[in-house]
Amino acid sequence: MKRILLLLPASSYRNEDFIAAAKKLDVEIISAADYCHRLAPGWGMSPISSVPFDQPEIAVHQVMESLGRKPDAVLAVDDSGLELAALLSERLQLPGNPPAGVWLMRDKLAFRRLLRNGGLHCPEFYHLTSETQPEQACSLSFPVVVKARRLSSSRGVVRADTQEAFTQAVKWVNRIQEKADRDGAQLGLIVERFIPGHEYALEGLLEKGELRVLALFDKPDPLDGPYFEESIYITPPQLSQAKQDEIAHTVQQACQLAGIVSGPIHAEMRLNEQGVWLLEIATRSIGGLCGRMLQHALGMSLEELILRHALNMPLPKVWQAEATGVMMIPIPKRGILKSVHHLDEARQVPGISDIKITASAGQIVSPSPEGASYLGFIFASGISPDAVESSLRHAHSCLQFDVQTEIPVTNAITHPGQAGCA
Template sequence: MSDRAATGRHILVLNRFDRSVGCDYTAYIDHGTDRVAYLCSAAGADGVDAAAAETVAVVDDLADRPAVAELARGIVDRHGPLDQVVALFERDLEVAADLRELLGVPGPRPDDVARVRDKVTMKQLVAAAGLRVPRFVDADDPGQVRRFAAEVGFPVVLKPRDGSGSQGICLVNSPASLEETLADPLPNHVCEEYVSGPMYQVDGVIQDGRVRVLRAFRLLNTCLDYALGDSFGSVAADDPELERRLTGYSEVALTALGVRSSVFHLEVFAVDPTGPGEYDGLVFLEVAARAGGAELPHIWRDVYGLDLLEVATRLTLGESPDLTPPDPAGEAGGYLLIPEPPVRPCRVLSTRSLLAEVPEMYAEVLPEVGAILNGTGGAKETGGRYRFRAGSGRRIEEAIGRVLAEYRLDWEPVEDRPVARVAGRAQSVARP
């Protein structure tokens, strides 16, 4: 047995991030001291340093739990028992919990992860802690959904109980639309009332039950709007008092869910206050025990100097990362996503770079000319991704408006016969 094997930890990392995410496990974990095995998707295999790894195993689908379990057992058989299992992507948290239970590894178990993955369990626990949540009902019974919609009024929202990134969400605006939606079974879904008001993404770090780092970003449109084909923007909130309130609010919500040390991504509505309490006017939507997605990991590294993926890794390994809270009155960050054209698949004919024209924009990712967009890329494969930094969120919002006004992507549907050139433009972000 090598000295490394005798003194270091044996760590299994589940990874689906490619290099574009900027997740650098060799910077997060000392591969010279610890033995690090990777179990990856095909894209994730490109995002790890195979030369530094003990081994890299690739699976077609990291959500295929039997296949993942078989590969993990093989790693244990060949290289010995595991000390830790690390997963940073939301859906992989459940797989990691299953592996810990299967292989006798310390860390969160399936019941622990369910509290931050199952939206019914999550809202029940948060409501029991005294925080306001949208009214909701299990959607397995169509009759129950009809009665609920009649009680709260339209629109209502139907979503998977364990969904993420607005995948599978339906906004139902009328009884007729509801009947059409209920024509097919909706297993493992929840029906919620629609909440109107400014919505915030809140990223932070809780350690030993205390929120150490937090920054709130006000949404210009919602993830649901983006899923329905509109642009999506997010800018840092210019409101230190709101962030102070959200710090305590996040501690209450995460404590209710049993989360003591983790990176988190909270989504909350700020509606008109209804009473004298500290958290009146805040309506909990959901929270995840992982870093925010889309451009947020980049914004946190570039603008706030903190790699939340590194923090998440170190907290999973039981370490105490260095944390410097960002100054709410300091530099602000923000981003914009423009969806793929409405007809897909389509071929990109031309794009227009705006990087030199908008001073507040510091990064721009456009699809390559000739690329085929097929509607499966989510927040990564888009019609355009933009990152901003400035002295205030207000300036970033103005810069986003300039990008939307000047954005251009020309495309053509992919068909068997030639078609005419079609121009695609961004839709305007609607201010809450």
């Protein structure tokens, strides 16, 4: 029986899907998680369940001491474990991407430098160091985008059109980064010129350095700021094959520049009259539950395909029988989610295949740029991308979310899946 070491963040949407895929393939799972090391012993958890994913150099020793027999592959389920997975694969002499290349893709500043030095389209940018006063004048012409360096899902990304807005954005993004990233106070921020154009995303798999496109997604909602919360993904996009090939070629070039040669990638880009402008490339698959929209086209779950690749098992051919889409249900305002209404009505909308509400009643929710999650996911399929988009928007319009904006001060109860630890 093959064995795989899965790095499962405590708060990830995708843990259950990866575990289910491994069981379907009759693969032995060794799971490592990032629960708080102070709380985990009291919950009866082993040391491998309280690994500091955000300190990979320390975590690699902790995992190696707990590992026992060597696995056949190491796989990070989400962003937080990517660097650790690369280090473990290197230490165990397993196939994978070099740690330096994974780091280049995770750090937005390093990624911009990679694109610029590699001759790919890249906006003007600079590093706003942690020592720089936020009142300092922006050195680029407006509009600009202020970004946290290592956060995902548009968290800590704010557009500024004036000096006053820039000053406020810097203060705000600094606070978000310092709260979300262990090294946030020292990292500084990246400031770059806003890139006009329509946004797309590519889901792919690298096999010995060659990119295999699994899906190309259109994002029909304009993402022009001041915040960049993503909502709808639809595939296939209504885009010429030449443009699709240009996107794939650009993603392939960037991966080659970083030395990324194996495994899933998820790339975000803008397309305008000048060409393809990469926003970022993650060395993991699409986040949240969005990958479920690809199950029909793949003939299996996306997680099963990724495990098959990691374990050198046969892979399916990708075919696109119909248009599919997903809506990441946006959070309307910060507060406590009390309830969700009209869910049955939304599920009866033609074209809707499933709706998953992932936020729990009583959970504090917050929209972009502070939030790191969604209320849930709406899935649809149809005869055309337009039909899918219409179904998603109709179903969303049926739903009503009761969010209490006044957050009372109470004695907090920490749930293991949401625990934080210094």
